[in-house]
Every structure is written in C-alpha cells, then in structure tokens.
Amino acid sequence: MEAAFWFDSWEKGGFYTGFHRHDIHPYVLKYFTPTELRDKTVLVPLCGKSLDMMYLAAFADKVIGVEIVEKAILAFFQENNLSYTQPDANTYIAGNITVLRKDFMALTPEEVGPVHFVYDRAALVALPTSMREAYLYAIDRLTDIGTQSLVITLEYSPSLPSAPFSISVQEMEDYYGAGHFINLAESPLLMQHGMVRRWNLEFLYEHGFFLTKHTNGVILHKEEQEQAICY
Numbered sequence: 049m050e051a052a053f054w055f056d057s058w059e060k061g062g063f064y065t066g067f068h069r070h071d072i073h074p075y076v077l078k079y080f081t082p083t084e085l086r087d088k089t090v091l092v093p094l095c096g097k098s099l100d101m102m103y104l105a106a107f108a109d110k111v112i113g114v115e116i117v118e119k120a121i122l123a124f125f126q127e128n129n130l131s132y133t134q135p136d137a138n139t140y141i142a143g144n145i146t147v148l149r150k151d152f153m154a155l156t157p158e159e160v161g162p163v164h165f166v167y168d169r170a171a172l173v174a175l176p177t178s179m180r181e182a183y184l185y186a187i188d189r190l191t192d193i194g195t196q197s198l199v200i201t202l203e204y205s206p207s208l209p210s211a212p213f214s215i216s217v218q219e220m221e222d223y224y225g226a227g228h229f230i231n232l233a234e235s236p237l238l239m240q241h242g243m244v245r246r247w248n249l250e251f252l253y254e255h256g257f258f259l260t261k262h263t264n265g266v267i268l269h270k271e272e273q274e275q276a277i278c279y
C-alpha cells in the first residue's frame with residue numbers, strides 16, 4: 049500500500065495495525081538461531097514495531113529496521129523500554145538496534161552497510177503488485193551474494209484488495225527465482241487464523257521461504273515475466 053495508508057493505519061491503531069504480533073514469530077526462533085546470528089547484521093524491511101527485532105538484537109551483531117512511519121518507530125522504543133539517540137532526524141539508535149525512518153524502496157547500500165540476513169515478515173505481502181518490483185530492486189541493491197533471507201508470506205483464497213495480499217508459491221519463484229536458491233521451509237494451513245474468520249476465507253497458508261542469494265542484479269521485469277510465461 050502507499051505510504052498514506054500506513055500513516056493513517058498507525059494513527060488509527062487497533063484494527064488497522066492488526067498485523068502486529070505480541071510474540072516472537074516461531075519461524076524466527078526456528079531459523080534464526082543464536083549461533084546463526086552471531087556476528088551478523090540483520091536487515092528488517094518495513095519493520096513496524098516488530099518484537100522480532102528484540103530477539104534478533106539479543107544474538108546478532110546488529111539489527112537495522114526500516115520504517116516510514118515515525119509513530120511506529122517511537123512505539124517500538126517506548127514499548128520495549130529502550131532509550132535511543134538520534135544522530136540525525138531519520139536515524140534512531142538503541143544499543144545494536146538502528147531504525148531508519150526512510151522509504152525502503154529508496155534506500156542505498158551506503159545507508160545500510162553489509163547485510164548478512166534479511167527478515168521479511170509482512171513486508172512483501174504489504175505491497176500491491178505494482179509496488180513489488182521497486183521492493184525487489186531495493187532488496188537486490190542492499191544485499192550481496194550469500195545473503196540469506198527469511199520471507200514470511202500469506203497465501204489465501206479468495207484474494208482481498210488490501211494488505212496483507214495473498215502471494216502464491218509460483219509468484220515467489222517469479223520474484224526471487226532468478227537470483228536466489230529458494231527453500232519453502234514452512235507451509236502450515238492455518239484455518240484458525242483471524243483472517244479466515246474475518247473474511248470467511250476458504251484457506252490460508254503462512255509460508256516461510258528461506259532464500260540464499262546466488263546472483264546479483266537479476267530481477268525480472270514484468271514484461272520479461274510475462275514473456276517467460278508465454279514461452
């Protein structure tokens with residue numbers, strides 16, 4: 049969704065920020081073990097006030113969250129009793145956690161530095177198809193060969209016109225397949241999920257993809273994807 053939608057969501061809170069979890073995501077606990085995280089930098093695009101950053105920061109060398117809405121950033125530090133410093137208006141630092149108040153799609157590698165892991169929960173699925181190419185370009189620009197990503201997505205039916213969007217396994221292949229080895233590590237059917245009840249969904253899967261980047265700069269343009277499907 050566009051930035052205005054998110055500013056409005058954080059302003060209204062409650063139902064509109066229903067994506068926020070009050071626990072550490074189980075896939076994070078399973079795939080980002082303390083040993084894996086040691087001495088690593090984790091990039092968390094579209095981080096909101098995710099508690100997962102607290103877990104990641106306990107074991108990683110550095111956690112860099114990127115969030116466009118200041119209200120979410122301030123809530124993160126306040127709710128976790130972290131006092132922060134601000135070396136500039138858009139950077140918030142507490143210990144080894146840095147949160148950048150930036151449009152993720154416009155971020156440069158100089159602003160982030162080397163990244164070992166990317167943690168995307170509710171980031172790609174927060175974006176309509178028209179915005180995903182810019183997101184994928186940013187991910188490609190900010191990572192290098194060897195970077196590993198945990199990407200948590202939802203796939204459900206019937207599709208809804210707002211975030212979180214349904215993304216199929218095939219779409220993930222289209223988005224990441226050219227530059228990454230893709231491992232669909234988790235795929236439970238969650239019929240008790242709140243969205244199933246709220247929207248009377250037929251099914252909902254919460255996929256956990258573990259990606260390892262093997263090639264830089266190979267994002268497929270939409271036209272190329274369409275051609276690939278035609279051939």
Ligand SMILES: C[S@@+](CC[C@H](N)C(=O)[O-])C[C@H]1O[C@@H](n2cnc3c(N)ncnc32)[C@H](O)[C@@H]1O
Binds near residue numbers: 094120151153169174
């Ligand atoms: C669906 S929420 C997910 C938050 C977090 N990942 C979580 O799991 O709780 C998406 C977040 O991305 C932020 N956001 C949306 N567009 C953004 C952009 N272009 N750059 C940075 N943050 C953005 C929103 O304000 C919102 O907090």
